[in-house]
Amino acid sequence: MAKSVQKKTKRDAAKSTGVSPMVIRRLPRYFRYLRELIRNGKLRISSGELSEMMHVTASQIRQDLNCFGGFGQQGYGYNVNYLYAKISELLGVGEGYHAIVIGMGNLGKALARNPMFEKRGVDIVGMFDISPAVIGEKVGDGVVLPLSELENFCLDHTVDIAVLTLPKEAIESVVERLIPLGITGLWNFTGKELDHLPPDMLVENVHIGDSLMTLCFEMRCREKGEKQ
Amino acid sequence: MAKSVQKKTKRDAAKSTGVSPMVIRRLPRYFRYLRELIRNGKLRISSGELSEMMHVTASQIRQDLNCFGGFGQQGYGYNVNYLYAKISELLGVGEGYHAIVIGMGNLGKALARNPMFEKRGVDIVGMFDISPAVIGEKVGDGVVLPLSELENFCLDHTVDIAVLTLPKEAIESVVERLIPLGITGLWNFTGKELDHLPPDMLVENVHIGDSLMTLCFEMRCREKGEKQ
DNA sequence: TAGATTGTTAATCGATTAACAATC
DNA sequence: TAGATTGTTAATCGATTAACAATC
Structure with a gap:
């Protein structure tokens, strides 16, 4: 049922520019893949599935996304639309x-x-x-x-x-x-x-x-x- | 007098793609700065001087360049034209x-x-x-x-x-x-x-x-x- | 509940920096 | 020679991967 998880973790901080440059450089890539998933009508995705698509480890994906808080849900994975919205927000899309x-x-x-x-x-x-x-x-x-x-x-x-x-x-x-x-x-x-x-x-x-x-x-x- | 040092070190290997991706990604940047140094008529440069220009550590510059062999000379630094030639060669400029x-x-x-x-x-x-x-x-x-x-x-x-x-x-x-x-x-x-x-x-x-x-x-x- | 998959910690790996002996 | 600066090793730092407990 994938109710969107809003819980803030300790590391929610990631204050201002406190995020590793390597992670930042990967965010636009997540943005692009999520955009494609949405275009294809995919509603949920696990780090494992995404890792195959993107040719990176599932571990890295979970680690990366967690720099900004818990966007996923145990046993379910990630809600594509929610994750896309969150990453778009991070990247200032919609900031106009x-x-x-x-x-x-x-x-x-x-x-x-x-x-x-x-x-x-x-x-x-x-x-x-x-x-x-x-x-x-x-x-x-x-x-x-x-x-x-x-x-x-x-x-x-x-x-x-x-x-x-x-x-x-x-x-x-x-x-x-x-x-x-x-x-x-x-x-x-x-x-x-x-x-x-x-x-x-x-x-x-x-x-x-x-x-x-x-x-x-x-x-x-x-x-x-x-x-x- | 800066006679160009051709000595091959053990690590001369760096065989085919055996060079760290981070180093490879920095090579074009060295290429650009050396090009500028040549345009400005500079004949020699030390890793320290170059590090100030490029906003990286001198240590990194020496480490990077040494992946491909000894391009410099103790007590003198690097001959700009020689270093430029070597890096151009690595990058396939002149390969046509x-x-x-x-x-x-x-x-x-x-x-x-x-x-x-x-x-x-x-x-x-x-x-x-x-x-x-x-x-x-x-x-x-x-x-x-x-x-x-x-x-x-x-x-x-x-x-x-x-x-x-x-x-x-x-x-x-x-x-x-x-x-x-x-x-x-x-x-x-x-x-x-x-x-x-x-x-x-x-x-x-x-x-x-x-x-x-x-x-x-x-x-x-x-x-x-x-x-x- | 059982299965799946995250969040998160710990282990590994790689890259950067510091230090210094080699040497021009 | 003395001074400078590299080449190179060792120490530190950061990033990636593996592992697993938490939990949906």
């Missing part, structure tokens, strides 16, 4: 974060048109560039504004996150401007490490190329292995 | 890998136009799609071909890597076709986990959205912290 994209080159446009933001409850409310060639262009369901409008725009709208897809040369000056505008999350694709930020400014750096190099490393290892 | 991009939507185009491939020694030799709207279009310095040409193309060219930026519904059938064509590296942006692949097929999955969610998680943690 508002984002702007700065730099509408190929990558900026690709991201802005990507359904990913919507799926994750992040709303793109504005897009900016300095090039007259793209200003005024419609991308997704918005229009690219001149970067000079940044301040005015942020006075009129709540903006939490800035997606930085501009050339790395321009990033420092833009981040300077973002700080007083109340933006506290930077999703940084420029490849430039951002230093000396205010303590309440969170940054997530993305280096897509690193992933390609990891693949190349493995390909090369295999080749070397074959040659011997 | 050839890649095709399958699925020329926004993301496919953004990647194909990205200087990242060139910087990392990977050459995009072909681009494919099924939509007449993009077939024939010039992207970067190539032209999008119809997916039906895939087999013919791969007979005429050496292709090592396929960049998968097509809709996840189409991926299974495409990967089936890639296997007999000699492609052994998949860079998978579809979000669909690939199972049941031949053992010599390497896959690197990219989930950009996971990084956004990590940022949102942290933002939410901070908010919760502030409220208390």
Whole structure:
């Protein structure tokens, strides 16, 4: 009957950022798999079953989920919808974060048109560039504004996150401007490490190329292995 | 005088994939920082100096680099150019890998136009799609071909890597076709986990959205912290 | 109740850091 | 040579897995 268990354990704490970075990095993956389970109409799942799907140990799943309190039920497993709701909550889906994209080159446009933001409850409310060639262009369901409008725009709208897809040369000056505008999350694709930020400014750096190099490393290892 | 040290240590082994995944994941980061050091004309660097730049411990740097043999020199540090060459070699830069991009939507185009491939020694030799709207279009310095040409193309060219930026519904059938064509590296942006692949097929999955969610998680943690 | 499966503790494993002898 | 800094071993720390009692 799977009544949702709300009991708080001692470790409910996991206060603020007291959760292991390894666990945090795995949360989005749980989110994705749960989303798929829901799409497939699955109502309950055990750590064992999920572990097979995800190719991790059942032990790790139980350990991970327990960092945030008891989401399951002995003898039953996990209620898929309840677990999804809990993890979504942890990840701030439904928090209604508002984002702007700065730099509408190929990558900026690709991201802005990507359904990913919507799926994750992040709303793109504005897009900016300095090039007259793209200003005024419609991308997704918005229009690219001149970067000079940044301040005015942020006075009129709540903006939490800035997606930085501009050339790395321009990033420092833009981040300077973002700080007083109340933006506290930077999703940084420029490849430039951002230093000396205010303590309440969170940054997530993305280096897509690193992933390609990891693949190349493995390909090369295999080749070397074959040659011997 | 920094003569390059070639001595092989016992651990030179690090045979094929015998290197810790954590170390492997850090290699591209060393690559990036060394590239920058070279651009700035720096000729030598100590683990201590590099550790400050990269915000990691000097101990970790020495430990990491030593997985692959002695790249430094006591009392001197590391020769930047030599170290860069060695790490590039490990990562297969200069190996001249050839890649095709399958699925020329926004993301496919953004990647194909990205200087990242060139910087990392990977050459995009072909681009494919099924939509007449993009077939024939010039992207970067190539032209999008119809997916039906895939087999013919791969007979005429050496292709090592396929960049998968097509809709996840189409991926299974495409990967089936890639296997007999000699492609052994998949860079998978579809979000669909690939199972049941031949053992010599390497896959690197990219989930950009996971990084956004990590940022949102942290933002939410901070908010919760502030409220208390 | 009996069976199943969680929550949680304890054991293992791996990764990071500290320390220092080797050596340039 | 003396000073610097690596390579490498040993100590610490954290993360994963195994095991099982709690309990639905």
